[in-house]
Amino acid sequence: MRPFVSRTHALELLRAMVRITRFEEKCIELYSASEIRGFMHLYIGEEAIAVGVMNALTPEDAVVATYREHGHALARGIAMGPVMAEMLGRQEGVSRGRGGSMHLFDAATRFYGGNAIVGGGLPLAVGLALADKMTKRNRVTCCIFGEGAVAEGEFHESLNLAALWKLPVLFVCENNLYAMGTALERSESVTDIHQKAASYGVPSEAIDGMDVIETEDGAKRAAEQVRSGAGPVFLEFRTYRFRAHSMFDAELYRDKAEVERWKQRGPVKTLVERLEASGLGSHDDLAALEAEADAEIDAAVAFARAGTLEPVDELARFVYADAAQDARLATIVHTGGR
Amino acid sequence: MTTITYREAVREAIRNAMRSDPRVFLMGEDVGRYGGSFAVSKGLLEEFGEERIRDTPLSESAFVGAGIGAALGGMRPIVEIMTVNFSLLALDQIVNNAATLCHMSGGQFGVPVVIRMATGGGRQLAAQHSHSLEGWYAHVPGLRVVAPATIDDAFGMLPTALEKPDPVLIFEHALLYNVKGELPDGAGPTDLDRAIVRRTGKHLSIVTYGGSLFKALDAAETLARDGIEADVIDLRTLRPLDDATIMASVARTRRVLIVDEGWKSGSLSAEISARIMEQAFYELDAPVARLCSAEVPIPYAAHLERAAIPQTDDIVAHARRLVARNV
Secondary structure (H helix, E strand, C coil): CCCCCCCCHHHHHHHHHHHHEEEEHHHHHHHHHCCCCCCCCCCCCCHHHHHHHCCCCCCEEEEEEEEHHHHHHHHHCCCCHHHHHCCCCCCCCCCCCCCCCCCCCCCCCCCCEEEECCCCHHHHHHHHHHHHCCCCCCCCCCEEEHHHHHHEEEEEEHHHHHHCCCCCCEEEEEEEEECCEEEHHHCCCCCHHHHHHHCCCEEEEEEEEHHHHHHHHHHHHHHHHHHHHHHCCEEEEEECCCCCCCCCCCCCCHHHHCCCCCCCCCHHHHHHHHHHHHHCHHHHHHHHHHHHHHHHHHHHHHHHHHHCCCCCCHHHCCCCHHHHHHHHHHHHHHCCCC | EEEEHHHHHHHHHHHHHHHCCEEEEEEECCCCCCCCCCCCCCCHHHCCCCCEEECCCCCCHHHEEEHHHHHHCCCCCEEEEEEEHHHHHHHHHHHHHHHHHHHHCCCCCCCCCCEEEECCCCCCCCCCCCCCCCCHHHCCCEEEECCCCCCHHHHHHHHHHCCCCEEEEEEHHHHHHHEEEECCCCCCCCCCCCEEEECCCCCEEECCCHHHHHHHHHHHHHHHCCCCCEEEEECCHHHHHHCHHHHHHHHHHHHEEHHHHHHECCCHHHHHHHHHHHHHHHCCCCCCCCEEECCCCCCCHHHHHHHHHCCHHHHHHHHHHHHHHCC
């Protein structure tokens, strides 16, 4: 049964999604102007998952995300200015400009990246959850990855370990059907991904990732189940990325008609249509929220542009958390190679 | 003063750490019921229980990564990987995560995990159980890499490693576990920063670490009978390298033989040699010499394996040639 949603809540969901969409559209602009460089992976089309899932978490929970994580970071509550500053390589950025688009980190919201090795974040999430379980803290670690990660050994090792030790991990698979340019059916013998979780004894469910009401409802139910101490839960969100894999992708592997078909089911479009159908809202609401987001984005861009570049002398800072060691290695860098 | 084995020294170090800090736990393949593949953790399951002495599936990547994640989550995990050969299955977690997260997050997240593993050959276990790959790890910024050779260090490096807010890799040469030695009363933590001159001499410096240390000390004993006095430097820490101790020794002896059970090409011995060139070139009376494992996968047959790995008599022969040589 479709959960009941008030106008207020529906607009909150819409606001959160629109922030992500508009932020990324601005990122494309800044990338084209060479203000953002490196790899940049856009989330447009998948916004309903980040928004729904983050709404299911408490501030004490942890998030381990992928390199397509702008949406997760914003929905988690990381301020937009420092996120944008990171994209611009400024020291006011969330990772002091050392991470860039793919590596957003934030201790305050327990956001553990921004991980760009496909599958590499799953063991980290298992460990974070293990720490919580061993110290009897009732927290959830939310681990987000794409369907491409399912082919990695780390996926299987991590699901097994989390299930074996009954760890509080919420596994969130964003199945957007393509691992870079490789379609799911060209890389997996079994394409029904949530079944793989079931094979480890992990309760799993496939959810429409284009409908934010569904994603939020599914994520909340799953997070509560994890919080109850029964062990991990696995959600497969079926979604689609509207943009290319990265800014370097010519999209030779999928046809435009397919992209258009999915766009008709876009999460923002879907929610606005639902608001209209139920009489709870209209396109005017969308326009207002877009204007609001644009103002925030403009401020974030201004913050980022006003940001400063970390002095090159500080290059070797933070290689080690141990400050004494840091100083010593800085010396090695400066005398050894030059 | 107590006489104990290297194995027992590591075990006591783990036991002490677990008793004094509830955040510390041990995790790895067969560390619990089996007692550890090298019997290091024997008896610890009975004392600390399954929560803190955790047997894992054969999933190196997952349990090493879980150690890293648990460290991020406030624990102080000791992860045991049976041997360095198997650590390659966890290379992604060690190199792409443990070593990068602090810097990549702008200093927000340290990774205080300790990863122990056996290394080295000499037990006729052939090529997939005998390699010495610690030099690879020493290549990577963000990691600390140590190789305790003595009973003192087997006992003392672990607690110091656990105090560090960064990932520390501890390499225990498999042939050392049965070595007996004296552990002084009141022995405690030892540093992870300095090399130590284990024997002093004026004619050459033998720079080595881990399983090769005792071969080098034996060789020095033999050489002394011929009037050749060797400085024997135990590196102890492979990253960071203690350049100062090495260079001070070179300045006194003017000749250096590096002994490393790793291969020669692109190796730790190459790095040490290069640093000597950079920092002490004009102190040298002869080119730096290196004795490393033969550039082959370590073979099974005893005579071939022996020939592949630096032995005491090889060290003696190389040292004699080095001392006889003049630029």
